[in-house]
Amino acid sequence: xVGQARASVIVAGGGIGGLSAALGxxxxxxxxxxxxxxxxxxxxxxGIQIGPNAFHAMDYLGVGEQGRKVAVYIDRLVxxxxxxxxxxxxxxxDEPFRKRFRNPYAVVHRADLHGVLLDACRAHADVTLxxxxxVVSYENTASGAKVRxxxxxxxxxxAVIGCDGVRSKIREQLTGGDALRLSGHVAYRAVLxxxxxxxxxxxxxxxxxxxxxxxxxxxxxxxxxxxxxVATFVTDVNHVGSNEPGTREEVLSRFGDxxxxxxxxxxxxxxxxxxxxxxxxxxxNWTDGRVTLLGDAAHPTHxxxxxxxxxxxxxxxxxxxxxxxxxxxxxxxxxxxQENRIVRAYRxxxxxxxxxxxxxxxxxxxxxxxxxxxxxxxxxFYNSLEWLYGGTGxxx
Numbered sequence: 001x002v003g004q005a006r007a008s009v010i011v012a013g014g015g016i017g018g019l020s021a022a023l024g025x026x027x028x029x030x031x032x033x034x035x036x037x038x039x040x041x042x043x044x045x046x047g048i049q050i051g052p053n054a055f056h057a058m059d060y061l062g063v064g065e066q067g068r069k070v071a072v073y074i075d076r077l078v079x080x081x082x083x084x085x086x087x088x089x090x091x092x093x094d095e096p097f098r099k100r101f102r103n104p105y106a107v108v109h110r111a112d113l114h115g116v117l118l119d120a121c122r123a124h125a126d127v128t129l130x131x132x133x134x135v136v137s138y139e140n141t142a143s144g145a146k147v148r149x150x151x152x153x154x155x156x157x158x159a160v161i162g163c164d165g166v167r168s169k170i171r172e173q174l175t176g177g178d179a180l181r182l183s184g185h186v187a188y189r190a191v192l193x194x195x196x197x198x199x200x201x202x203x204x205x206x207x208x209x210x211x212x213x214x215x216x217x218x219x220x221x222x223x224x225x226x227x228x229x230v231a232t233f234v235t236d237v238n239h240v241g242s243n244e245p246g247t248r249e250e251v252l253s254r255f256g257d258x259x260x261x262x263x264x265x266x267x268x269x270x271x272x273x274x275x276x277x278x279x280x281x282x283x284x285n286w287t288d289g290r291v292t293l294l295g296d297a298a299h300p301t302h303x304x305x306x307x308x309x310x311x312x313x314x315x316x317x318x319x320x321x322x323x324x325x326x327x328x329x330x331x332x333x334x335x336x337x338q339e340n341r342i343v344r345a346y347r348x349x350x351x352x353x354x355x356x357x358x359x360x361x362x363x364x365x366x367x368x369x370x371x372x373x374x375x376x377x378x379x380x381f382y383n384s385l386e387w388l389y390g391g392t393g394x395x396x
Contacts, residue, residue, distance in 0.1 A: 016312055050310065181279055188232070233254035
């Protein structure tokens with residue numbers, strides 16, 4: 001990075017977005033300090049789906065090969081009607097798909113993907129990882145920016161990136177506190193050993209069973225050693241929770257109208273963890289001077305488009321590119337970054353909201369959904385997804 005080879009950056013948050021940002025900036029010559037609130041760097045959760053756009057981002061960040069090694073390559077994306085047990089539609093994601101979008105579609109355990117990024121950051125001389133430091137505020141200074149952590153420590157640098165998630169303290173200060181928007185949906189997650197997965201559902205696919213006010217998803221993970229299972233349903237819960245213990249009884253009570261073939265899968269897990277799902281309404285500005293937001297801190301989204309981690313990695317690619325293009329001027333780089341990302345990222349947020357309604361359709365809406373999706377050819381699906389999977393993070 002000409003003219004600013006040793007610029008310093010603080011990244012608040014050591015999740016997938018934070019580590020991607022750190023790696024991207026370090027590869028452009030910045031010295032990066034990542035502050036993570038947890039005792040150790042790691043990820044909670046289970047499986048995530050990774051579209052071609054995320055592999056584009058991983059290649060840019062120099063971890064594409066490692067990311068491909070921990071992924072499972074499925075053959076199809078399948079939507080089943082949970083009420084009738086019939087297939088609604090499927091999208092082949094084999095060689096024609098890969099040729100069209102120049103990369104595969106895959107599934108991966110969140111911890112494995114995080115581990116790839118963490119290893120790359122640990123191996124980079126210009127990335128410093130610091131645990132047990134929860135950022136609670138920031139301040140622009142005459143020469144850069146600084147943050148204060150919960151423990152009272154102060155860290156200073158030329159710029160700050162808020163990658164501190166859906167409950168971001170940096171966003172709270174930057175916006176003055178915009179409300180988290182509850183979806184009324186709760187997601188229960190479990191990971192099953194392969195021998196606990198019913199044989200007639202061991203499909204090499206990311207499968208979604210759509211039911212009235214509920215849906216469930218399953219796909220293989222970790223070299224077919226495990227299966228990821230997510231059960232989501234509409235509820236009147238009015239609080240925000242993540243990674244809470246859940247009960248088998250609550251899950252089963254919400255899937256009474258699902259065909260036995262699918263419902264029996266929900267009887268298998270002995271332990272569930274639950275997340276109350278929320279996002280935030282789009283905002284027109286993510287940046288305050290030398291401070292900006294990235295990933296869930298900027299544009300938290302529901303999981304229905306399977307793009308949360310993908311968008312965070314794209315953000316990191318764009319951010320690194322803009323910092324390189326504006327050497328020594330983080331203010332300009334951050335404004336350029338957000339202008340490039342806002343429309344694309346919020347298109348995912350708003351599209352995810354619509355998908356949630358479609359998955360949970362009832363009555364006539366269910367029949368319309370099945371008819372419209374069932375009439376689509378693979379090329380129809382590919383064309384409708386071009387805007388998403390053809391992206392690289394550098395243009396939005």
